[in-house]
Amino acid sequence: MxxxxxxxxxxxxxxxxxxxxxxxxxxxxxxxxxxxxxSRAMQELLEAKGVVTAEEIRRRMETFEEEFPYRxxxxxxxxxxxxxxxxxLLKDGKAACAEMGVELEATRLIAVENTPDVHNVIVCTLCxxxxxxLLGMPPTWxxxxxxxxxxxxxxxxxxxxxxxxxxxxxTVRVHDSNADMRYVVVPMRPQGTKGWSxxxxxxxxTRDTLVGVTVPRVPAKG
Amino acid sequence: xxxxxxxxxxxxxxxxxxxxxKGPHDLGGAAAGPIDTTDHGMKFxxxxxxxxxxxxxxxxxxxxxxxxxxxxxxxxxxxxxAYFERTTMALRTLLIEKxxxxxxxxxxxxxxxxGRFDAK
Amino acid sequence: xxxxxxxxxxxxPSTYTPAPGHRFDVGDQxxxxxxxxxxxxxxxxxxxxxxxxxxxxxxAFPNPEELAYGFDGEPAKVLYRVRFQQxxxxxxxxxxxxxxxxxxxxxxxxxxxxxxxxxxTPTQSG
Numbered sequence: 232m233x234x235x236x237x238x239x240x241x242x243x244x245x246x247x248x249x250x251x252x253x254x255x256x257x258x259x260x261x262x263x264x265x266x267x268x269x270s271r272a273m274q275e276l277l278e279a280k281g282v283v284t285a286e287e288i289r290r291r292m293e294t295f296e297e298e299f300p301y302r303x304x305x306x307x308x309x310x311x312x313x314x315x316x317x318x319x320l321l322k323d324g325k326a327a328c329a330e331m332g333v334e335l336e337a338t339r340l341i342a343v344e345n346t347p348d349v350h351n352v353i354v355c356t357l358c359x360x361x362x363x364x365l366l367g368m369p370p371t372w373x374x375x376x377x378x379x380x381x382x383x384x385x386x387x388x389x390x391x392x393x394x395x396x397x398x399x400x401x402t403v404r405v406h407d408s409n410a411d412m413r414y415v416v417v418p419m420r421p422q423g424t425k426g427w428s429x430x431x432x433x434x435x436x437t438r439d440t441l442v443g444v445t446v447p448r449v450p451a452k453g
Numbered sequence: 454x455x456x457x458x459x460x461x462x463x464x465x466x467x468x469x470x471x472x473x474x475k476g477p478h479d480l481g482g483a484a485a486g487p488i489d490t491t492d493h494g495m496k497f498x499x500x501x502x503x504x505x506x507x508x509x510x511x512x513x514x515x516x517x518x519x520x521x522x523x524x525x526x527x528x529x530x531x532x533x534x535a536y537f538e539r540t541t542m543a544l545r546t547l548l549i550e551k552x553x554x555x556x557x558x559x560x561x562x563x564x565x566x567x568g569r570f571d572a573k
Numbered sequence: 574x575x576x577x578x579x580x581x582x583x584x585x586p587s588t589y590t591p592a593p594g595h596r597f598d599v600g601d602q603x604x605x606x607x608x609x610x611x612x613x614x615x616x617x618x619x620x621x622x623x624x625x626x627x628x629x630x631x632x633a634f635p636n637p638e639e640l641a642y643g644f645d646g647e648p649a650k651v652l653y654r655v656r657f658q659q660x661x662x663x664x665x666x667x668x669x670x671x672x673x674x675x676x677x678x679x680x681x682x683x684x685x686x687x688x689x690x691x692x693x694t695p696t697q698s699g
Binding site: 263264265268272274275276282283288295296358359368370372392407444 | 479494500524536558563
């Protein structure tokens with residue numbers, strides 16, 4: 232079972248048309264909550280005071296929507312095909328991303344590799360720290376209180392909820408992203424992907440595999 | 454009773470019975486239920502709120518550390534709010550704290566925004 | 574000085590901002606202070622008082638405990654990654670003994686693990 236159904240960005244890639252203050256066409260979102268009203272009011276006040284402009288906000292939304300979510304898969308796909316790049320990525324994540332034109336702004340990145348002996352999984356128990364510039368916005372489950380509470384204490388149970396079962400001879404290595412570093416998992420490259428292009432490899436490097444709750448799967452033929 | 458560092462039963466009501474100054478956000482290891490593993494994405498206003506926060510951060514008007522602190526200071530209310538509700542409240546706290554907006558201005562603008570939605 | 578086996582097993586050297594005067598080295602056994610001050614802290618409650626090993630030195634960063642209140646967080650504090658055995662963190666940990674958890678801890682939250690003295694004068698290596 233593919234997890235693209237759970238990958239918000241896999242669905243939304245070509246959705247472009249927004250104006251600054253109106254919901255996108257087709258988004259049935261219901262009446263606004265007090266918090267939506269509060270957020271819009273704050274934004275409008277700051278625009279009126281010249282602290283930010285509507286254009287800046289729009290451009291930033293676009294960057295988060297159109298650019299950030301797609302970078303991680305491409306970087307990790309490169310690591311799968313280029314062993315020297317992989318080593319540079321593991322040594323200094325931010326510099327390696329910069330080689331590919333992926334500028335991570337302030338984020339320091341630590342890439343952690345899955346091996347036959349070690350499986351990595353990422354969380355921020357204190358809030359929702361996440362390499363947003365590499366992976367886009369975190370999924371709702373990553374920000375949920377239940378994930379934050381449980382994955383540090385019972386990671387194997389949590390992974391099972393995502394359909395990932397690890398034998399006892401594999402070390403589960405949890406990373407609580409609680410200060411200045413950000414993390415991305417380099418999954419193991421599955422069998423059946425020999426000769427694949429980086430683009431094709433990137434398609435199976437879904438966001439969930441880069442956080443470590445699932446592993447990449449070769450789609451069944453037919 | 455005075456609230457004191459390390460005391461087990463602080464007098465402040467927003468600390469409830471949380472021991473030793475543990476913030477509401479400090480969730481690692483807490484008892485919790487099953488995880489909804491579906492990514493429900495973000496509504497338009499949430500994406501816009503995120504872009505606002507991010508833009509303010511890039512301009513160094515508000516630091517992420519300050520926003521985290523303001524969310525943590527929500528006390529028990531933290532548990533009643535969804536993610537973007539927490540972040541909206543945190544930004545509200547910071548903008549008022551820094552004198553960028555006033556409570557009165559915000560209230561007035563919210564009434565106006567609310568009116569626009571009602572009119573649709 | 575960590576043993577060669579420890580160095581090989583432990584992670585990569587610091588790759589970010591230099592941390593002159595860092596007090597701990599990769600492989601050092603450390604304990605997270607058993608302290609519960611109010612205010613903004615990036616040391617999770619569940620790890621306080623626990624013992625682990627320095628996995629890497631991340632560099633020096635402005636102190637988030639100060640940044641949170643509008644100060645500049647200077648002087649920067651050395652940040653380490655510390656690795657813990659899960660069975661040492663949770664008395665009821667259900668997984669195998671090999672499982673670990675790692676996180677970033679600022680130097681002022683660290684003391685040498687029980688019984689191990691550490692010189693007060695910081696070393697000068699980066």
